[in-house]
Amino acid sequence: MRLLVMLITIFSLSLFSQTLYFSPNGDLALTVYDPFIMVKPTNPNEIGSFRVLTSNSVLQVLSVNLTQSTDLVTFSKLIGIQLVGAEETAAGLTKIDDLQIFYRRFSLNISGTKSEAFQIIFIKFQRGYVMTYYSTQEDFHKYLVPALLSMSSVKTASIKQEYLNEEFRYSVNLIEPFEVIKPIQGEIGSFIAVQDNKAGYIQIVREELTKKMDTQEYAKSVEKNSLINLSDYKEFSNGKNLVQGEEFYWRIFQFSSKGTFYKCLQSHVLLGNDAFTLTYMAKLEDFDQFILPAVCVVFSFKQK
Secondary structure, eight states, rough: HHHHHHHHHHHHHHHHEEEEEOOTTSOOOOEEEETTTEOOOOTEEEEEEEEEEETSOOOEEEEEEOTTTTOHHHHHHHHHSSSOOEEEEEEEEEEEETEEEEEEEEEEETTTTEEEEEEEEEEETEEEEEEEEEEEETTTTTTHHHHHHHHTTOOOOOOOOOOEEEETEEEOOOOOTTTEEEOOOSSSSEEEETTEEEEEEEEEEEEEEEEOOOHHHHHHHHHHGGGSEEEEEEEEEEEEEETTEEEEEEEEEEEEETTEEEEEEEEEEEETTTTEEEEEEEGGGGHHHHHHHHHHHHOOEOOO
């Protein structure tokens, strides 16, 4: 019966351009999102390798045995020491359910070529796991969202950290350091994260549709009617991913206001006659600090 359930799950995920990955020891399970596909691991301690066929973008999963005395912070520092010549621009701690996670954003210069990377590290069953997304400067933002969705999809045994809004009948997974705050007019949800004088903000808005549209059509209308009017508006990337049965169309962009540049991840999901837009915004220099927990919040949106 258990095998049958697993086969049905794998078949269902394949229909949604997703891959369900199990580690060789069966102690780690991930949902790997399109366009990453599984390839054969080639490096020491590498238990999973995924790449984008049309790019040099790679998602790597490493696993090592740890001693009883090794904690997450110590293990993370040991991994950081091995990143010779890396320029770290953001680092932090968060939790997915009861699993504590360390993450860092960094750049590497390898043989004169600069690579961009995002890494998450956690300990499970006395093993240390390191998942790293590597890409070129040109493609980093293009595949950042599916990479973070894949890395943060680690399966846990505990209940999701769900925030339920009964007034507007939706839920999201509330991931540290984001906290609920009172929404302003026009919003149906607001969340804020503050760490070391850095801040990130997530807002949720709802619009009733007057005609039938798909997510991509709606996203283009938002860009045409709103975003292009922002000062210094620039889109870095966009894409579409099916997450837990819901289709999300997303974009990463920046703009300026009163001399300050802001960077955003915006996602649209259409449910019935309503379009929901979830936007994570931070100052340009703060964006990477909260992008991982922001992705976890934004793409967990469900209508109740």
